[in-house]
Amino acid sequence: MAHPAFAVTVDLVVLTIREDTLQVLVVRRGEAPFKNKSALPGGFVHENEDLETAAARELQEETALTRGEVHLEQLATFGAPHRDPRMRVVTVAYLALAAELPQPRAGTDAAEARWQPVDELLDTGELAFDHAEILHIGVERARSKLEYTPLGTAFCPPEFTVSELRRVYEVVWGTRLDPRNFHRKATKTEGFLVPTDHTTTRDGGRPARLYRAGSIKLLYPPLLRSTAA
Amino acid sequence: MAHPAFAVTVDLVVLTIREDTLQVLVVRRGEAPFKNKSALPGGFVHENEDLETAAARELQEETALTRGEVHLEQLATFGAPHRDPRMRVVTVAYLALAAELPQPRAGTDAAEARWQPVDELLDTGELAFDHAEILHIGVERARSKLEYTPLGTAFCPPEFTVSELRRVYEVVWGTRLDPRNFHRKATKTEGFLVPTDHTTTRDGGRPARLYRAGSIKLLYPPLLRSTAA
DNA sequence: ACAAAAGTGTTATTATTACACCCATGA
DNA sequence: TCATGGGTGTAATAATAACACTTTTGT
Numbered sequence: 001m002a003h004p005a006f007a008v009t010v011d012l013v014v015l016t017i018r019e020d021t022l023q024v025l026v027v028r029r030g031e032a033p034f035k036n037k038s039a040l041p042g043g044f045v046h047e048n049e050d051l052e053t054a055a056a057r058e059l060q061e062e063t064a065l066t067r068g069e070v071h072l073e074q075l076a077t078f079g080a081p082h083r084d085p086r087m088r089v090v091t092v093a094y095l096a097l098a099a100e101l102p103q104p105r106a107g108t109d110a111a112e113a114r115w116q117p118v119d120e121l122l123d124t125g126e127l128a129f130d131h132a133e134i135l136h137i138g139v140e141r142a143r144s145k146l147e148y149t150p151l152g153t154a155f156c157p158p159e160f161t162v163s164e165l166r167r168v169y170e171v172v173w174g175t176r177l178d179p180r181n182f183h184r185k186a187t188k189t190e191g192f193l194v195p196t197d198h199t200t201t202r203d204g205g206r207p208a209r210l211y212r213a214g215s216i217k218l219l220y221p222p223l224l225r226s227t228a229a
Numbered sequence: 230m231a232h233p234a235f236a237v238t239v240d241l242v243v244l245t246i247r248e249d250t251l252q253v254l255v256v257r258r259g260e261a262p263f264k265n266k267s268a269l270p271g272g273f274v275h276e277n278e279d280l281e282t283a284a285a286r287e288l289q290e291e292t293a294l295t296r297g298e299v300h301l302e303q304l305a306t307f308g309a310p311h312r313d314p315r316m317r318v319v320t321v322a323y324l325a326l327a328a329e330l331p332q333p334r335a336g337t338d339a340a341e342a343r344w345q346p347v348d349e350l351l352d353t354g355e356l357a358f359d360h361a362e363i364l365h366i367g368v369e370r371a372r373s374k375l376e377y378t379p380l381g382t383a384f385c386p387p388e389f390t391v392s393e394l395r396r397v398y399e400v401v402w403g404t405r406l407d408p409r410n411f412h413r414k415a416t417k418t419e420g421f422l423v424p425t426d427h428t429t430t431r432d433g434g435r436p437a438r439l440y441r442a443g444s445i446k447l448l449y450p451p452l453l454r455s456t457a458a
Numbered sequence: 459a460c461a462a463a464a465g466t467g468t469t470a471t472t473a474t475t476a477c478a479c480c481c482a483t484g485a
Numbered sequence: 486t487c488a489t490g491g492g493t494g495t496a497a498t499a500a501t502a503a504c505a506c507t508t509t510t511g512t
Contacts, residue, residue, distance in 0.1 A: 003236050003273040004237075004273070004274070004275065004276045005234035005235070005236070006234070006235050006236070006237045006274075006319075007232050007234070007235070008233075008235045008237070008308065008319050044232040044233070045233070045235075045308070045319075046233065047233045047310075047317075048310050049310065050308065050309050050310060051306065051307075051308040051309075051319070074305055074306065076303055077280065077303065077306040077321050078280075079237065079274070079279065079280040079321070080279050080280075081276075081277050081278065081279060088276075090235075090237050090274075090280070090319065090321075092306050092308070092319075161491085162491080162492090163490075163491075178475075178476075178477085179490080179491080179492090180476090180477080180491090180492070180493080181474075181475065181476080183491075183492065183493095184492085184493080185473095185474090187492095201482090201483060201484075201490095203489090203490065203491090204483085204484080204488090204489050204490055205482080205483065205484085205488085205489040205490025205491060206481060206482040206483050206489080206490060206491045206492080207482065207483060207490095207491075208490080208491055208492090209491085209492095221472095221473070221474095224474090390464090391464085391465090392463075392464080407502075407503075407504085408463080408464085408465090409464090409465070409466080409503090409504080410501075410502065410503080410504095412464075412465065412466095413465085413466085414500095414501090416465095430463090430509090430510060430511075432462095432463065432464090433461090433462055433463055433510085433511075434461080434462040434463025434464060434509080434510065434511085435462080435463055435464040435465080435508060435509040435510050436463095436464075436509065436510060437463075437464055437465090438464085438465095450499095450500070450501095453501085459512105460511105460512090461510105461511090461512090462509100462510090462511090463508100463509090463510085464507100464508075464509075464510095465506105465507085465508075465509100466505105466506085466507075466508095467504105467505085467506080467507095468503100468504090468505085468506100469502100469503090469504095469505105470501100470502085470503085471500100471501080471502080471503100472499100472500080472501070472502095473498100473499080473500070473501090474497100474498080474499070474500090475496100475497085475498075475499095476495100476496090476497085476498100477494105477495090477496095478493105478494085478495085478496105479492105479493085479494080479495100480491100480492085480493080480494100481490105481491075481492075481493095482489105482490095482491080482492100483488105483489085483490090483491095484487105484488090484489090485486100485487090485488090485489105
């Protein structure tokens with residue numbers, strides 16, 4: 001049977017928290033269409049490459065981050081007929097969550113890769129193609145996954161304090177959480193946090209115990225968005 | 230820039246409940262590869278067609294169901310290099326939830342479309358390509374969405390009783406729910422169910438009020454899987 | 459009258475929230 | 486000693502789970 005030919009790409013929504021702000025990795029486009037606009041990093045899937053492998057490859061090209069240092073999951077696929085004016089491109093978007101990095105690294109085909117606050121990008125029409133929609137869906141996915149999975153830890157370094165984790169939730173959700181109730185809930189939820197022997201005073205005040213992410217994949221009961229503080 | 234050409238298809242996981250069993254729509258393949266095996270219905274995305282439009286078109290070809298009669302959402306995309314031995318095919322899977330239908334309708338390129346219990350299909354290696362994996366992910370998605378969205382109503386006719394809705398949850402989750410607590414929870418959750426003026430005795434016993442699906446998109450609090458009865 | 463399912467009431471348990479209070483460090 | 490965040494206790498409220506009991510039909 002005859003069938004049309006498509007180009008297939010992967011695009012990445014790489015989120016991290018920098019300066020108490022949710023930020024996303026973007027590249028500046030060097031050529032038309034959308035020349036000089038920002039875009040999500042991405043690229044063509046290779047001839048003999050799996051989709052997730054392509055996403056991991058692009059991620060490493062842009063950030064030097066490898067699987068195991070980031071959470072990477074498929075987000076959604078976008079294929080409206082004229083989303084790229086040059087040709088019919090279907091893109092499989094992936095969502096990556098990472099701890100704050102030393103420095104983003106410029107990739108092969110990316111003019112410059114840099115972190116930019118999500119809110120700024122969604123307000124201004126600064127993103128090329130349908131990338132604002134993709135970013136929006138990625139952020140919503142991250143927000144809801146924080147509620148019922150332990151993915152908040154994906155934004156933290158390997159060892160972190162409870163209040164560092166709490167700030168992740170506050171930034172991603174845009175709410176304030178009661179530090180005392182959050183602490184109890186996070187530490188009492190079986191399998192969520194694994195205590196280490198170490199403490200730190202890097203957040204000021206009394207030394208805080210350091211934790212690692214536990215092994216569970218779902219939080220029960222979930223960590224819903226409470227209020228105030 | 231050079232890039233490989235892909236074929237892009239949509240595949241459908243169409244779920245319904247028949248005879249107190251979760252069933253999925255499958256077609257029998259008439260040709261190799263996987264000749265005479267079952268497969269999820271699907272087909273190529275057309276030249277100038279959006280992905281969701283393609284999914285809706287395939288759905289209508291197979292079942293005569295139109296948007297508005299079913300819930301249709303994107304599920305996930307599968308593109309392992311040799312998932313189809315003939316060529317490089319990336320498939321965007323969609324999940325459809327429908328009320329029990331009069332009769333499935335044979336489509337243009339499908340030998341025969343029929344309902345088959347999900348459990349049977351997942352146990353036996355009866356499904357072609359990677360369709361067992363796609364089905365598995367579709368069923369898991371349906372199970373979890375029933376918890377925090379009002380999607381259980383997608384398996385019901387336009388007007389339904391609370392106990393018909395409860396049976397949906399019992400079948401999809403494979404649990405028993407307390408009819409009295411379920412009734413209270415379903416009817417008290419703001420915006421979930423809209424009462425009509427009608428009642429029915431089709432389930433036996435005292436007449437039950439008929440409801441329509443409400444307008445909310447999320448259940449708060451969620452309908453978690455309780456026990457016993 | 460009886461079976462069967464609809465629907466309400468009540469109570470024990472558990473989770474959530476708000477907030478008082480003490481602890482251990484750096485400056 | 487004081488400010489800063491870490492961490493525990495506790496009581497009011499809300500949600501859940503279990504189950505007794507009344508209601509309204511068909512047969």
